[in-house]
Amino acid sequence: MITRRQLLAASAALPIAGHVAAAAPASDVLRFVFSRPHDNPRTQWLIRVYTQLTSELGLGFDFVEVPPKRATAMVLTGEVDGELGRTFDYQLLYPSLVRVPEPNNAVRFAAYATRPGLRFDTWQALRAGGIQCEYRLGIVELEHMLLRELPARQVSTIATIAQGVKKLQLGRTDLYFDVEEAVSDYLYFLGAEQRKAASAMRQAGVLLATTGHAYLNSSRAALAGPMAVGLARLKRQGDVQRHLLASLAAYKARL
Known part of the structure; x- marks a missing residue:
C-alpha cells in the first residue's frame, strides 16, 4: 500500500x-x-x-x-x-x-456493494437472485465475463467510477465491477467528506487475479x-x- x-x-x-x-x-x-x-x-x-x-x-x-x-x-x-x-x-x-x-x-477484478450481506460468490447465485450488475465501459475482460455469465437484462455499464459508486449508493445497482487498483485510487484521492459518503461501499468479492x-x-x-x-x-x-x-x-x- x-x-x-x-x-x-x-x-x-x-x-x-x-x-x-x-x-x-x-x-x-x-x-x-x-x-x-x-x-x-x-x-x-x-x-x-x-x-x-x-x-x-x-x-x-x-x-x-x-x-x-x-x-x-x-x-x-x-x-x-x-x-x-x-x-x-x-x-x-x-x-x-x-x-x-x-x-x-x-491486477485484480473485484465486485463492490453497499447492500449488507451481498457478496459475489458464484455467477449462478447472481443469475438466480436477479442481481443487477454494472461494469465500467472499456474494460473488455469484464464485459466478456458479465455478458457470458449473466442475462443481458442484469448487466449495465457506466463511464466512470464515480458513476458506479453513486448508483450503488442510490440502490440503482446491486454490484459494481471494476479493477481493484482503480477503485482504491479513486477512494484514496477523494476529499474527506466524499470519502465518508462512500464509506458504505465495500468489496464484495474478487472475480479474477491476474497480471x-x-x-x-x-x-x-x-x-x-x-x-x-x-x-x-x-x-x-x-x-x-x-x-x-x-x-x-x-x-x-x-x-
Whole structure:
C-alpha cells in the first residue's frame, strides 16, 4: 500500500508526463494508447515507465488519448503501436496482438456493494437472485465475463467510477465491477467528506487475479522480448516503483 509519507517523498520527482516529443524519426517512435484517461495517475505512471524503457531501447515514445474501445481498435489496425496495459488473458480475446511477457503489475477484478450481506460468490447465485450488475465501459475482460455469465437484462455499464459508486449508493445497482487498483485510487484521492459518503461501499468479492501487460501490434512483435528484458531491469533498479510514487504524488498535489 502506498503511504502518505511515500507520496510526499516522491512529490519532487519527475514532472507530469504528457505527449512526449521524440527526436527520433517517426518510424522509431512507439505510439501507445491506454484504457484510462491521460491525467489518471496510473496512466502517468506507465507513461513514465515506457518513456524511459523506449528511450533505453533507442526509440521515442508518444501517448495517444482515445476512448478505451477505440484504443484497442487502433492497436489492431496498426494506427498505433501498442497498448500500455491489459490483462494476461487479453491476448485470448485479440490473438493478433503480441503480449510483452514481463508484467507491469498485479491486477485484480473485484465486485463492490453497499447492500449488507451481498457478496459475489458464484455467477449462478447472481443469475438466480436477479442481481443487477454494472461494469465500467472499456474494460473488455469484464464485459466478456458479465455478458457470458449473466442475462443481458442484469448487466449495465457506466463511464466512470464515480458513476458506479453513486448508483450503488442510490440502490440503482446491486454490484459494481471494476479493477481493484482503480477503485482504491479513486477512494484514496477523494476529499474527506466524499470519502465518508462512500464509506458504505465495500468489496464484495474478487472475480479474477491476474497480471497486467503491455501489448504490441504484430508489426512490432520483435520488440516484445527486448521490452520485457528492459522492464524487468527497471523493476530491479527500483525505477518502476519510483515512477509510480512520483505519479501518485503529482496527482495528489494537483488535487
